[in-house]
Amino acid sequence: MLRDYAERLLRLSEEAEASVREIEDLRRGRVLIGTNDSGIPILLPLVAEFQELYPRILVDMRRVHTRHILVEVVQGNLDFGFITFHSSEGRLREISLGDDELVAIVHPSHRFANRSKVTVAEWAKEPVVFHNEPSPARERVVKIVAERNAVMNIRVAIPSLDGIKLAVEAGMGVSMLPRRCVINELRRKQLAAVPIPELRLPRQMRLVYRRAPRLSQAATAFLKVATLHNRNKPAKVAHIDRQADR
Numbered sequence: 352m353l354r355d356y357a358e359r360l361l362r363l364s365e366e367a368e369a370s371v372r373e374i375e376d377l378r379r380g381r382v383l384i385g386t387n388d389s390g391i392p393i394l395l396p397l398v399a400e401f402q403e404l405y406p407r408i409l410v411d412m413r414r415v416h417t418r419h420i421l422v423e424v425v426q427g428n429l430d431f432g433f434i435t436f437h438s439s440e441g442r443l444r445e446i447s448l449g450d451d452e453l454v455a456i457v458h459p460s461h462r463f464a465n466r467s468k469v470t471v472a473e474w475a476k477e478p479v480v481f482h483n484e485p486s487p488a489r490e491r492v493v494k495i496v497a498e499r500n501a502v503m504n505i506r507v508a509i510p511s512l513d514g515i516k517l518a519v520e521a522g523m524g525v526s527m528l529p530r531r532c533v534i535n536e537l538r539r540k541q542l543a544a545v546p547i548p549e550l551r552l553p554r555q556m557r558l559v560y561r562r563a564p565r566l567s568q569a570a571t572a573f574l575k576v577a578t579l580h581n582r583n584k585p586a587k588v589a590h591i592d593r594q595a596d597r
Contacts, residue, residue, distance in 0.1 A: 363381045364579045380569030382409045384414035385423050387486070388512040390433035391501055391570055393448060401576045408569045417486050424559055430570040435593055442563075446574070448556040455490060455545040456533055457525045458515070464543040471490050471549045473502040478524035480515050483508035488554070492527060495549055516542065529554075 358410065382401075386394060389410065415423055420432035425442050438445060455464050455474055463473075474498050481503075482489055496503050506524050509515050514534065515526050520541050527550065536542040558577055560566065560576045 366594055368430050377405050377568055377572055378407050381565060382408060382410045382569050382573045384410065384412045384433065385420045385431070386412055386428040386433035387414065387420075389396060389435075389529050389532055390556075391455055394536075395450070397577055397580045399581045400580055401573055405569070405572055408572075410573070416484070419592040420461055421559065424561060427561065430509045430560060430566065431573070432559045432578075434527065434557050434559055437555070437557070438559055439569070440559075442561060445557045446578060446581065448558055448577070449552055451529045451531050452553045453492070453527050453550060455525060455527050455528045455544055455550065456519050456536075456542045458519060458522045459540055460522075461525065461543065463525070463545045466545060468546045468548060471496055471499050471547055472501040474527075474545075474550070475503045475523060477504060479504055480507045480509060480518045480524040480526040481505045483510055483511070486545070488529075493552060498537070499549070512591045569571060575579050 364382050384394065394412060397417055398412070401408075401410060413429070415432070417431070417434065420429070420434055421440050421443065423572075424432040425440060435451070442543045455463075455469070463469050463477075474580075492532060493503065506516055508567055511530055512528060515528065516536060518524065520536070525545075527547075530544070533542055540575065558574075560570070560574065565571075
């Protein structure tokens with residue numbers, strides 16, 4: 352009887368060692384990332400690079416409201432969080448993923464489409480398609496419009512960026528989104544970007560993660576890929592942006 356138990360224990364030990372080796376060798380595992388809608392287009396190229404190196408690791412991007420991301424990362428429910436503001440949380444570290452800015456978007460046939468710029472008052476008078484979930488960027492836009500003594504003519508409120516883009520493509524109004532979220536639509540001329548100097552609001556995109564305990568093997572590998580991605584991509588992104596503007 353004891354011999355039977357001993358043999359079973361040895362087999363379990365061998366299985367455990369094999370599983371640990373697979374994790375150490377990055378043949379298994381999962382990376383959890385919390386982001387809002389605007390972070391997905393920025394994160395996808397990074398995830399694609401990671402999967403080329405580690406195809407067996409699952410990258411699980413979860414939709415998390417911006418105000419909850421830091422708490423979820425601190426509590427260990429997420430490996431990483433995507434944010435566009437500086438975090439003062441001492442238990443977190445962050446790396447930059449590059450710059451982005453808000454741009455006004457209109458249908459290519461809209462009267463603003465070929466203008467070199469429009470004022471915030473002109474933009475606010477148009478039928479506006481707006482995101483209906485509060486966010487730092489949304490609140491800044493509302494504040495700047497109010498400071499110009501303008502009234503924003505919000506006609507449609509939608510909970511997703513894809514929905515907003517579809518509404519603008521359908522000619523239902525104008526809106527404002529992060530530039531990197533509409534690069535493909537600008538390139539295909541489905542949408543046009545209209546400069547509004549008062550509302551460009553440049554922002555820094557960041558990936559946050561815990562200082563301790565140490566990250567898993569899979570998350571550590573993702574962090575290394577993210578660091579290299581940021582070093583190698585700025586020139587390419589700028590080139591894409593210039594093409595989209597043309």
